[in-house]
């Protein structure tokens with residue numbers, strides 16, 4: 001199937017109703033691995049962060065990471081789940097070279113958290129409730145690198161390298177119940193859900209949840225059923241989608257592909273699919289029927305996890321404000337419209353604005369610079385706002401200089417430009433580039449006199465009562481002072497000198 005074999009999105013929705021299931025894996029930000037004391041720091045040499053436990057050597061015994069369990073409970077509570085009074089780990093047996101034990105320690109029929117929901121906000125403000133099936137603890141695999149082939153895939157490679165530094169890093173897998181009733185908005189719901197979940201995880205402080213770094217990845221299950229029918233169709237499972245935009249595109253593509261197959265009388269195969277960033281398409285992975293046999297059995301080397309109720313309640317009390325509610329509060333505090341708030345969110349500017357305000361800037365200033373000048377610069381240079389070499393504290397300093405009257409907007413823009421160019425702190429840039437507003441009356445007066453002398457005809461018009469013409473003289477003074485004059489004061493001076501009322 002190629003991209004051209006798709007049914008249009010509208011046609012697909014005219015005949016079929018999408019059902020989705022989202023499985024999200026989150027790598028926890030614990031210092032050590034889930035079942036051993038190895039560091040989770042990944043910047044080290046290959047296989048330097050390993051021990052007999054995470055290498056699966058015979059006789060090595062795992063021990064559960066308490067922070068891993070605590071993080072799982074926090075996530076479960078934030079997702080409105082029940083927390084198991086007692087649960088166990090299970091072995092999921094399969095062979096894969098990047099998994100040295102030949103089984104993954106996971107949870108099967110006894111997850112630590114189950115039966116919850118997450119309310120997500122769609123772009124028009126509507127709230128959609130996504131039901132959560134379970135959130136369970138497991139561990140990551142190592143990493144294979146296939147060498148010698150053209151594509152980096154195993155096909156055509158001469159050999160493969162294995163790095164077990166990631167093997168055993170704690171993961172939480174969060175699985176939704178089938179998401180029904182989203183209709184044409186299914187892809188939007190998928191994206192909004194993953195976005196909300198990511199914010200939640202970050203707010204809980206259990207992971208940085210950076211999708212581009214693989215700390216959070218999503219499998220998108222999707223099926224179609226004829227409109228008006230109940231029974232679910234066969235699903236495909238697009239694996240490891242690692243950006244919000246890709247989640248939306250993958251769901252959209254699968255809707256169009258399924259519709260094409262079904263409407264031409266074909267059948268959907270239950271299989272995994274690979275997502276392709278370049279054109280937003282998916283291609284077949286491996287066939288996956290429900291009879292897959294992982295020979296799950298309870299992990300005999302780990303004691304059951306039975307979190308004390310008072311611990312769970314303590315964790316519940318310590319939960320942070322939910323991101324969706326926090327956003328509503330900030331929107332209120334900043335006095336912005338739903339639409340503006342959405343743009344701020346989309347730009348990834350919320351935390352930067354919050355930090356800039358905390359550093360002393362007024363809300364409107366903080367918002368204006370991040371969403372204006374800086375958003376433009378980020379766009380032009382293909383960076384995220386948080387990757388720009390300017391800190392909220394530096395921006396707050398610029399805002400303070402504006403508030404003091406030392407800078408006007410135009411000069412402030414140049415100061416920001418200087419900071420971005422690596423010329424130093426705002427004060428250093430002001431100093432080096434000589435960017436202070438000229439409010440020294442003597443200097444202004446001289447500049448105004450020069451402008452009047454050089455534009456005699458205009459000055460006459462103003463004397464004759466055509467006050468609007470003053471703008472041209474203000475312009476001349478601003479030009480002569482390289483934009484550094486206080487424009488309002490210049491205007492006053494011009495009118496004063498020409499003897500007219502403002």
Ligand code: ADP
Nearest residue numbers: 019020021022176177178221222223232233235
């Ligand atoms: P697996 O281990 O095969 O991935 P899971 O139960 O962990 O199975 O996840 C399957 C996901 O797909 C869940 O989110 C589930 O709600 C969803 N799902 C199950 N059946 C369907 C279906 N027919 N169409 C769409 N989604 C489905």
Ligand code: MG
Nearest residue numbers: 023219221237
């Ligand atoms: Mg799955």
Ligand code: ZN
Nearest residue numbers: 036038051054
């Ligand atoms: Zn280890």
